[in-house]
Amino acid sequence: MKLEFNIEGGNFSWAGHASSEVKKMLKQLGIDARCIKSIVIALYEGEVNVVAHAYEGRILVQMEPHKITTEIIDKGPGIPDIELAMQEGYSTASKEVREMGFGAGMGLANMKKNTDELTIESTVGQGTTVKMVNYF
Amino acid sequence: MSPSKRYHALTIDEQTCIGCTHCMKVCPTEAIRVVGGLAEIREDRCVDCGHCMRACPVKAIYVEQDDLKKIQTFKYRVVLFPAVMIGQFPEKYTEDQIYAALLKIGFTHVFEVEQPIGILKNSIKEYCRKSTTHRPHISTFCPAIVRLIQIRYPSLTENLIRRKAPHDLGAHFAISELKKQGAKEEEIGLFYVTPCNAKISSVKSPVGEKESIVDGIINMNALYNKVMKAIDTKEAPDTSSQRQNLTRDGILWSLTRGEARHFGERSMAIDGIHNVIRFLERLENEEVPNLDFLELRACDQSCAGGIMMTGNRFLTVERLERRARRYAPAWKLQNTQAVKESKELKQKLIADQIIPKPAFCLDPDRERALEKMNRAQRIICFLPGIDCGACGAPNCQALAEDMVSGTAKMSDCVFLQQMWENEGKISTSKAFRNVEKKWGEQRFQADCNKRGKRNEGF
Numbered sequence: 101m102k103l104e105f106n107i108e109g110g111n112f113s114w115a116g117h118a119s120s121e122v123k124k125m126l127k128q129l130g131i132d133a134r135c136i137k138s139i140v141i142a143l144y145e146g147e148v149n150v151v152a153h154a155y156e157g158r159i160l161v162q163m164e165p166h167k168i169t170t171e172i173i174d175k176g177p178g179i180p181d182i183e184l185a186m187q188e189g190y191s192t193a194s195k196e197v198r199e200m201g202f203g204a205g206m207g208l209a210n211m212k213k214n215t216d217e218l219t220i221e222s223t224v225g226q227g228t229t230v231k232m233v234n235y236f
Numbered sequence: 237m238s239p240s241k242r243y244h245a246l247t248i249d250e251q252t253c254i255g256c257t258h259c260m261k262v263c264p265t266e267a268i269r270v271v272g273g274l275a276e277i278r279e280d281r282c283v284d285c286g287h288c289m290r291a292c293p294v295k296a297i298y299v300e301q302d303d304l305k306k307i308q309t310f311k312y313r314v315v316l317f318p319a320v321m322i323g324q325f326p327e328k329y330t331e332d333q334i335y336a337a338l339l340k341i342g343f344t345h346v347f348e349v350e351q352p353i354g355i356l357k358n359s360i361k362e363y364c365r366k367s368t369t370h371r372p373h374i375s376t377f378c379p380a381i382v383r384l385i386q387i388r389y390p391s392l393t394e395n396l397i398r399r400k401a402p403h404d405l406g407a408h409f410a411i412s413e414l415k416k417q418g419a420k421e422e423e424i425g426l427f428y429v430t431p432c433n434a435k436i437s438s439v440k441s442p443v444g445e446k447e448s449i450v451d452g453i454i455n456m457n458a459l460y461n462k463v464m465k466a467i468d469t470k471e472a473p474d475t476s477s478q479r480q481n482l483t484r485d486g487i488l489w490s491l492t493r494g495e496a497r498h499f500g501e502r503s504m505a506i507d508g509i510h511n512v513i514r515f516l517e518r519l520e521n522e523e524v525p526n527l528d529f530l531e532l533r534a535c536d537q538s539c540a541g542g543i544m545m546t547g548n549r550f551l552t553v554e555r556l557e558r559r560a561r562r563y564a565p566a567w568k569l570q571n572t573q574a575v576k577e578s579k580e581l582k583q584k585l586i587a588d589q590i591i592p593k594p595a596f597c598l599d600p601d602r603e604r605a606l607e608k609m610n611r612a613q614r615i616i617c618f619l620p621g622i623d624c625g626a627c628g629a630p631n632c633q634a635l636a637e638d639m640v641s642g643t644a645k646m647s648d649c650v651f652l653q654q655m656w657e658n659e660g661k662i663s664t665s666k667a668f669r670n671v672e673k674k675w676g677e678q679r680f681q682a683d684c685n686k687r688g689k690r691n692e693g694f
Binding site for chain 2: 134
């Protein structure tokens with residue numbers, strides 16, 4: 101089962117669309133509610149990251165009987181220091197983004213907390229790819 | 237009745253149902269399908285919100301109720317009704333006159349359920365203070381919302397406050413008051429007047445309780461008509477002593493913000509089930525700030541907009557707000573005898589834990605569920621995406637899911653059939669027979685007296 105979603109950078113009104121769709125499907129698969137919650141929280145954080153920082157992005161979701169793999173691929177400024185970005189509270193979000201209630205610097209840390217495997221690859225000036233795996 | 241079996245108050249009258257799509261389209265949980273020209277409610281998905289009943293143009297969806305004659309078997313005949321009932325009567329009728337009419341109908345005692353509300357309020361406050369793991373706390377006041385969370389947002393069941401509703405408070409209070417007057421428990425008949433069908437289900441098969449305390453249920457619209465017949469605009473006896481435990485907070489309790497105003501630093505009130513769903517989606521994704529308390533109600537304007545209310549919901553709210561101003565706030569009654577003696581009553585307001593009952597799973601076996609989902613996804617490619625409902629399912633996605641569950645066929649889609657006819661894959665008469673199977677024989681013939689035709693029901 102494969103799904104694909106597009107994300108538009110800077111457009112917050114659609115942030116959360118992919119996570120809601122994925123959530124609906126996980127419920128149809130009968131996945132444990134707590135597990136769904138983690139996946140959805142991580143995916144939503146990923147969506148908001150693309151909207152807040154990048155120019156455009158795609159989400160690829162693959163569901164298998166015992167795991168879900170989510171890849172969030174964006175074209176954007178990239179992350180110069182991934183380790184630093186992973187720290188709670190560290191944020192490069194603009195003032196405008198923060199005023200909308202986002203950009204508290206919890207995004208990547210929250211994603212890590214809610215996934216079983218998280219890999220981030222990034223090239224400054226080109227973009228970032230986040231891969232998350234959750235096992236049911 | 238065992239709590240595991242769900243009681244549903246909504247019934248479809250097969251003689252009256254014309255097989256249209258109004259109910260199916262408004263159902264927030266996609267619980268309705270049309271089969272053989274009749275609407276069908278899938279019980280595992282129904283949350284008893286009553287939206288289908290509101291939408292039905294021919295009033296084919298009705299709510300069963302107990303026969304009012306049943307009250308005669310009791311010595312003490314108690315009518316228990318939510319304060320919201322008073323709000324729908326024209327203002328020329330005083331509270332005393334409404335009470336007098338209820339006694340004339342055959343009741344011996346009249347109790348509004350939201351009293352003494354201070355006990356429930358303190359109990360909820362205490363619960364919220366002690367139980368801090370699952371925030372925000374979600375009110376269990378509206379039974380349709382509790383069921384919605386059970387079937388669609390199972391991860392949020394732990395946020396539900398384990399306290400009973402005002403009708404339990406009112407019922408226990410009425411019993412203890414009558415016992416003080418010398419009544420025996422078996423002599424007391426409690427009849428709850430309900431503003432909606434969700435409350436009926438919650439009284440008949442309560443969620444989070446072992447068994448119900450009420451002896452019978454009366455629909456508020458039916459009682460409204462009876463009161464209007466019996467009411468007298470002449471002087472009525474002073475019955476204010478029966479309302480001495482009623483407070484401003486109690487009267488406003490069932491209206492929007494009636495609970496939210498009391499609990500937590502950050503509380504929110506949302507009314508209307510579709511608004512609630514949109515919010516719960518976000519809450520489940522943790523897309524909302526740290527809230528303390530959520531009051532969620534299925535009807536617009538909360539109980540004033542209940543499906544069995546007769547008066548206009550906004551006028552009802554207005555009258556109740558003015559009525560409330562004449563009553564003291566609950567804290568002023570903190571030291572009354574009723575509140576002081578409330579220890580036992582308080583114990584009775586504690587509810588069992590509410591368990592999730594997810595109803596959207598495609599198959600209990602995960603691999604098969606995934607396979608079904610894949611198939612549904614492929615089927616969707618062939619469906620037009622118009623969401624017309626002519627297949628008897630609320631939208632194309634639901635039809636695809638029904639197909640993989642074996643309850644629908646490709647030929648249910650009228651557009652697919654059209655295409656097949658065009659390609660010569662199916663005969664016109666076969667296609668027509670398929671449509672008649674779904675919507676009933678001779679359903680499409682011209683008939684100027686057809687029920688549900690233009691303007692009917694509006």
